[in-house]
Amino acid sequence: MSRSFVRLVKMFLVLAVAGFVGLTAGARQNNFTVGTASAAAGEKATGYINVPAGVDAATNIPVVVVHGAKPGPVLAIVAGSHGTEYASIIAVERLIQHLDAKEISGTVILVPLVNVNSFEQKVPHLNPVDGKNMNRMFPGKPDGTQTERASWLITKEVIEPCNYLIDMHGGDLDESLQPYSYWPKTGDEKLDTVTHEMVLAFGLGHIIIDTGRTKDPDDSRYVDNTALTRGKPAITVEAGYAGTVQPEDVNALVRGSVNVMRYLKMLPGTFTPVENPVWFSKVVTGTSAHDGIFYPLVEKRTFVQQGMKLGYITDFFGKTIEDVRAPVTGVVLYICAVPSMKKGNTTVDVGVVATQAP
Numbered sequence: 192m193s194r195s196f197v198r199l200v201k202m203f204l205v206l207a208v209a210g211f212v213g214l215t216a217g218a219r220q221n222n223f224t225v226g227t228a229s230a231a232a233g234e235k236a237t238g239y240i241n242v243p244a245g246v247d248a249a250t251n252i253p254v255v256v257v258h259g260a261k262p263g264p265v266l267a268i269v270a271g272s273h274g275t276e277y278a279s280i281i282a283v284e285r286l287i288q289h290l291d292a293k294e295i296s297g298t299v300i301l302v303p304l305v306n307v308n309s310f311e312q313k314v315p316h317l318n319p320v321d322g323k324n325m326n327r328m329f330p331g332k333p334d335g336t337q338t339e340r341a342s343w344l345i346t347k348e349v350i351e352p353c354n355y356l357i358d359m360h361g362g363d364l365d366e367s368l369q370p371y372s373y374w375p376k377t378g379d380e381k382l383d384t385v386t387h388e389m390v391l392a393f394g395l396g397h398i399i400i401d402t403g404r405t406k407d408p409d410d411s412r413y414v415d416n417t418a419l420t421r422g423k424p425a426i427t428v429e430a431g432y433a434g435t436v437q438p439e440d441v442n443a444l445v446r447g448s449v450n451v452m453r454y455l456k457m458l459p460g461t462f463t464p465v466e467n468p469v470w471f472s473k474v475v476t477g478t479s480a481h482d483g484i485f486y487p488l489v490e491k492r493t494f495v496q497q498g499m500k501l502g503y504i505t506d507f508f509g510k511t512i513e514d515v516r517a518p519v520t521g522v523v524l525y526i527c528a529v530p531s532m533k534k535g536n537t538t539v540d541v542g543v544v545a546t547q548a549p
């Protein structure tokens with residue numbers, strides 16, 4: 192064998208070993224990219240999911256990738272589908288500031304504000320560009336209106352690449368809401384076990400057992416359900432109300448997210464799952480029979496008996512035209528926070544306490 196051939200063989204071996212080492216360590220060396228945010232392992236990157244113009248205007252959804260130094264699962268945390276549920280948006284902003292990629296095992300995708308136009312124009316519930324609810328049109332369509340195009344890209348760029356998901360909400364501008372989470376009981380035992388542990392780890396003391404979500408991945412409607420119908424554990428949590436950013440609401444959402452990350456072993460440290468939470472078997476909604484002015488008589492979280500007077504509606508001349516009564520016995524999870532009342536609008540949501548904890 193010639194010397195140069197031996198040298199060539201040696202070089203090949205060195206390269207092959209280097210390649211193998213590179214490959215095995217590669218998962219952590221590769222960048223993790225969502226939209227224009229691309230983070231190397233141990234780094235945090237910011238960017239946008241660019242929703243191109245279609246039948247209506249383009250929009251850019253901010254996104255942050257915290258790509259942990261160590262391997263682990265991918266957790267997506269989404270907020271602001273309703274752009275005036277401020278406490279949830281601010282909670283994700285806090286997580287963006289505080290999560291340290293050097294400490295994290297796995298990757299966190301943070302989407303603090305899906306519905307930028309709702310936030311900027313202070314329009315509750317809907318995307319003012321097309322009048323659609325940004326938590327009802329999933330999985331979206333690449334050629335639909337802005338809400339559908341945005342939903343499509345969130346499905347592709349955020350939900351499909353994640354292993355676990357938390358969708359954050361709260362009382363909107365017109366909603367006085369008691370913090371709670373939803374436990375989605377899908378009937379898939381593996382999924383239900385993990386989401387059950389996730390809601391307990393998250394720690395809110397009121398939990399709605401949600402059995403009503405569609406099982407069709409092509410008509411998943413909600414952010415959490417888009418993950419669930421794709422086999423990924425997902426929960427929805429709600430805190431905050433009526434345009435406020437109360438520290439206790441923001442803290443509950445931040446602490447809950449950190450505890451779920453500890454449960455998933457993405458962060459070091461221990462957590463205590465909430466003990467003996469109040470479980471609700473269903474939520475019954477009361478609606479107004481009239482246009483007029485709403486006067487509440489109880490606060491959120493009040494325990495009420497079916498038929499109890501919770502508020503009243505007057506016409507614009509002060510004459511009472513309707514008593515708002517509890518549609519069922521349970522806990523007021525939400526009561527209208529503003530005087531504006533339209534026929535058919537929600538006056539109150541009452542949670543029916545489950546007779547047995549699941």
Ligand SMILES: [Zn+2]
Pocket residue numbers: 272273276359360361
């Ligand atoms: Zn919401």
